[in-house]
Amino acid sequence: MEEQPLQAAQEGAPRDVVPGKVGCELFGYVGIEAVLDQMRIKTMKTGFEFNIMVVGQSGLGKSTMVNTLFKSKVSCKATTPRHEERIPKTVQLQSVTHVIEEKGVKMKLTVTDTPGFGDQINNENCWDPIIKYINEQYERYLREEILISRKQKIPDTRVHSCVYFVPPTGHWLRPLDLEFMRRLSKIVNVVPVIAKADTLTLEERAEFKQRIQRDLKAHGISIYPQEDFEEDPDERILNDKIRDKIPFAVVGADQEHQVNGKRILGRKTKWGIIEVENPSHCEFPMLRDLLIRSHLQDLKDITHNMHYESYRVRRLNESNRLALSPVNGLQEKDEMESNL
Numbered sequence: 001m002e003e004q005p006l007q008a009a010q011e012g013a014p015r016d017v018v019p020g021k022v023g024c025e026l027f028g029y030v031g032i033e034a035v036l037d038q039m040r041i042k043t044m045k046t047g048f049e050f051n052i053m054v055v056g057q058s059g060l061g062k063s064t065m066v067n068t069l070f071k072s073k074v075s076c077k078a079t080t081p082r083h084e085e086r087i088p089k090t091v092q093l094q095s096v097t098h099v100i101e102e103k104g105v106k107m108k109l110t111v112t113d114t115p116g117f118g119d120q121i122n123n124e125n126c127w128d129p130i131i132k133y134i135n136e137q138y139e140r141y142l143r144e145e146i147l148i149s150r151k152q153k154i155p156d157t158r159v160h161s162c163v164y165f166v167p168p169t170g171h172w173l174r175p176l177d178l179e180f181m182r183r184l185s186k187i188v189n190v191v192p193v194i195a196k197a198d199t200l201t202l203e204e205r206a207e208f209k210q211r212i213q214r215d216l217k218a219h220g221i222s223i224y225p226q227e228d229f230e231e232d233p234d235e236r237i238l239n240d241k242i243r244d245k246i247p248f249a250v251v252g253a254d255q256e257h258q259v260n261g262k263r264i265l266g267r268k269t270k271w272g273i274i275e276v277e278n279p280s281h282c283e284f285p286m287l288r289d290l291l292i293r294s295h296l297q298d299l300k301d302i303t304h305n306m307h308y309e310s311y312r313v314r315r316l317n318e319s320n321r322l323a324l325s326p327v328n329g330l331q332e333k334d335e336m337e338s339n340l
Ligand SMILES: Nc1nc2c(ncn2[C@@H]2O[C@H](COP(=O)(O)OP(=O)(O)OP(=O)(O)O)[C@@H](O)[C@H]2O)c(=O)[nH]1
Pocket: 056, 057, 058, 059, 060, 061, 062, 063, 064, 065, 087, 088, 089, 090, 091, 114, 115, 116, 117, 195, 196, 197, 198, 199, 250, 251, 252, 253, 267
């Protein structure tokens, strides 16, 4: 059959509309990319908040890692030198905030340090205070969001990323770590790391990493970046590469040393200095880049669209149920609030 000319096939359509080029022909050059400038200016004015939490057994280097993050290139200007100071054991949840400004854009970076667990004979429910804290931040946000006259920009203390420290045993994941991560992964973006990786050889690190990946998969624990939340094929390809590398084998340090005339953040050992920011020494740079560079916005988006959304739906459903049952309402409300 003879093909109809395009013009005839589009009978009735405006003369200057060509299929596939509708926008261009109708409006000429639109300049949609100007939106990027507008978004940039808006972000510059309002700034943004990003919150990280560190969790894990006692003595794995969580507090050291908080200092490493701030002392490393994230915000070298914001730190004051402290010499040979021993980090005390962390006994309560505490947050450190630095406002970092780069090219006119302000980021309020908060890292919440948590007390280590595993010291007690019975470690049952050791996740309770951490889970309570994460939910409390969702609750705070929700309470602001549902106000009739709400703030234009709600202060965001929600945990966007939870770095989970796995002890460098070199064997497999302990049931306690599995259970902790299983619970966390339901409410927050979990990024596991192999702590104190300098205590393992490179071969041990690689083997341990693979075993952890297998254990997590076998137990259905969905760590960040979660495959279920990916729709874009390009994003999947990039994240597959990251999934291959997680858990990052990290080394933390808050002391600087002189190496070839330069001040380097590192740990002094018998064999030399382990430089925490050197990618051939450890994977701390990968962790830092994932958290505060390449995946920052994605971590925030997943927190808001997935984790917070689940919390919000659950919480509002509970409130509706309470509103419909006036007899039990008050008592149930008290129980619900004390469970938070
Ligand atoms: N070898 C090695 N030691 C480390 C590393 N990071 C921290 N340490 C040391 O481990 C000890 C405990 O470090 P902290 O940072 O206090 O550990 P923590 O996890 O905060 O401990 P808690 O607050 O008790 O839970 C300190 O002596 C640190 O210097 C590391 O990457 N490698």
